[in-house]
Amino acid sequence: MKKQYKNNRDFKEERIRRERQLEDNISNDKEVIAGRNSILEAINSGREINKILFQEGIEKGRLKSIFNIANDKKIICQEVPKRKLDNLTSERHQGVVALVAPYNYYDLDELISSIDISADTTILILDHIEDPHNLGAIIRSAEASGVKGVIIPKRRSAVVSQTVVKSSAGAVEHMPVVRVSNLLDSINKLKEKGFWIAGTTLSSKSENYTNIAKDVPLAIIIGNEGEGMSKTITNACDFLYHMPMLGKTQSLNASVSAGIIMYERIRKD
Numbered sequence: 001m002k003k004q005y006k007n008n009r010d011f012k013e014e015r016i017r018r019e020r021q022l023e024d025n026i027s028n029d030k031e032v033i034a035g036r037n038s039i040l041e042a043i044n045s046g047r048e049i050n051k052i053l054f055q056e057g058i059e060k061g062r063l064k065s066i067f068n069i070a071n072d073k074k075i076i077c078q079e080v081p082k083r084k085l086d087n088l089t090s091e092r093h094q095g096v097v098a099l100v101a102p103y104n105y106y107d108l109d110e111l112i113s114s115i116d117i118s119a120d121t122t123i124l125i126l127d128h129i130e131d132p133h134n135l136g137a138i139i140r141s142a143e144a145s146g147v148k149g150v151i152i153p154k155r156r157s158a159v160v161s162q163t164v165v166k167s168s169a170g171a172v173e174h175m176p177v178v179r180v181s182n183l184l185d186s187i188n189k190l191k192e193k194g195f196w197i198a199g200t201t202l203s204s205k206s207e208n209y210t211n212i213a214k215d216v217p218l219a220i221i222i223g224n225e226g227e228g229m230s231k232t233i234t235n236a237c238d239f240l241y242h243m244p245m246l247g248k249t250q251s252l253n254a255s256v257s258a259g260i261i262m263y264e265r266i267r268k269d
Contacts, residue, residue: 031100032162034085034093036066041170043069048101052077055085055095063096091166103160106176108186111149112193114176121217122265123195125151127183127233128224129254132158136167137255138222143171145262151178151186151219187219187236195219199229199237200257202250206240212264213239220265222258 033042043049043066052070054063056079070077085093115121124147129135135158142150158164159179165172180186187197196213199221212218221237223229234240243257252260 031102032088033098033100033165034089034091034096034162035166036063036094036096038165038170039066039096039098040069041173042098042100042165043073043075045173047173049073049075050099050101051075052096052098053080053085053088054078055082056080058095062094066096089162091162103172103177105160105179106149108151108178108180108189111176111178112189115148117194117217119215119217120146120266121195122147122262123149123151123190123219124258124262125183125187125197125219125221126153126157127221127229128153128156128227129222130156130158131225131254132161132163133167134158134225134253134255135160136164136172138258139164139175139177140168140171141255141259141262143168143175145259145266147175147262149176149178151180151183153183154179154181184232184236187233190219193217196238197221197236198239198241199223199234200242200261201229201234201240202242202245203234203240206242209241209243209261209264212241212261214265218265220258220261222254222261225254 033039039052049070052066052075054077060067067077082095085095085097088097122145124138124142126135126138129138129152135152139150152158160172160177168175178186191197195217197219198212200209200223221229221233241261243252243260245251
């Protein structure tokens with residue numbers, strides 16, 4: 001039965017109370033995914049969805065696929081004012097956001113044991129990529145090109161956030177991301193498991209990227225946006241590759257470099 005209010009003031013107070021209650025509930029959900037495609041990818045990957053919030057007055061047909069899956073999986077869907085969605089995310093939300101459980105990072109041993117290591121196995125190591133848009137774009141290219149996992153450090157690195165999810169077009173939901181305390185230790189562990197290590201650099205001692213090894217398990221390292229790879233990481237590499245810079249610009253965006261070299265790795269001669 002619809003609740004009756006004595007006057008307009010009571011109605012406004014009740015609405016404020018409900019909005020505050022909603023904000024309190026939202027504050028307990030630490031991560032948000034925005035946009036239809038990203039939410040669908042998260043649901044289909046098995047990500048734990050706590051609640052889906054959709055914009056008041058939005059045409060329901062636009063969200064039909066989300067509502068259908070949410071109904072099957074018994075996920076709560078709640079209508080809220082647009083400003084609530086705007087306050088939850090700076091990303092383009094398309095009238096819908098999902099409140100999700102925190103991203104579950106993989107352990108390196110877990111990743112290694114979950115894959116078949118062969119000559120065409122590729123893992124990506126990101127040496128302090130700090131821009132979440134770059135991280136998302138790299139993960140998107142990695143998933144599309146068959147990379148088996150992405151390793152990032154716990155310090156001075158972007159983490160898997162709603163910006164990364166959006167920038168990856170949901171690909172992060174299908175890509176194991178490993179977060180480690182020490183990249184050098186991780187590199188040494190990969191070597192023990194049969195991986196060779198390839199770094200990207202502008203060093204004169206490096207080879208053209210078109211010579212990238214294709215007959216061994218390979219971990220490819222992409223360096224920081226401004227500083228490139230650190231010296232210790234560079235020294236740990238078995239191969240060093242560069243991309244010719246024929247114009248006045250002497251470097252490429254990290255995500256562009258990563259995409260080029262990952263696809264060169266799988267290119268058939």
